[in-house]
Amino acid sequence: MTVIRQILYASNTDRDVADSILADILAESRKNNAGSNITGVLLYIDGGFMQVLEGENLAVADTYARICRDRRHWNTTLLLDRQAARAFGEWSMGFNRPSGVGEESGMFALTRNAIDGKLKPEAPLEIMTLLRTFYRINAGGPH
Numbered sequence: 143m144t145v146i147r148q149i150l151y152a153s154n155t156d157r158d159v160a161d162s163i164l165a166d167i168l169a170e171s172r173k174n175n176a177g178s179n180i181t182g183v184l185l186y187i188d189g190g191f192m193q194v195l196e197g198e199n200l201a202v203a204d205t206y207a208r209i210c211r212d213r214r215h216w217n218t219t220l221l222l223d224r225q226a227a228r229a230f231g232e233w234s235m236g237f238n239r240p241s242g243v244g245e246e247s248g249m250f251a252l253t254r255n256a257i258d259g260k261l262k263p264e265a266p267l268e269i270m271t272l273l274r275t276f277y278r279i280n281a282g283g284p285h
Contacts, residue, residue: 150222157189
């Protein structure tokens with residue numbers, strides 16, 4: 143099991159951010175992350191982002207610093223910063239918005255099967271709990 147840096151942060155953006163802006167953020171994130179061997183997931187709901195980034199220490203630090211400078215984000219708060227096993231495997235950036243944008247934009251549906259089936263088995267319990275809770279509260283899933 144390879145240990146990498148894993149961070150979790152939350153930030154705010156416009157409450158009614160346009161789908162085209164979310165698509166731009168996602169495309170830019172996937173491009174940058176693939177080039178830096180960063181994986182993770184980005185969640186958006188009602189003007190708030192929550193994101194997990196994981197990869198080599200310097201690459202994660204540079205990516206987080208770039209996000210903190212991005213005018214589309216504010217009140218960026220680091221919630222978790224640790225060494226851990228990679229939880230998101232091959233995802234250059236999974237994305238979910240519980241309503242609105244669909245898979246045709248390259249965004250996945252956050253379902254119990256997606257959470258259980260796409261995360262690596264050794265994913266940290268906190269990350270699994272976060273995604274399951276986000277799904278249950280915002281996507282109307284079962285407990």
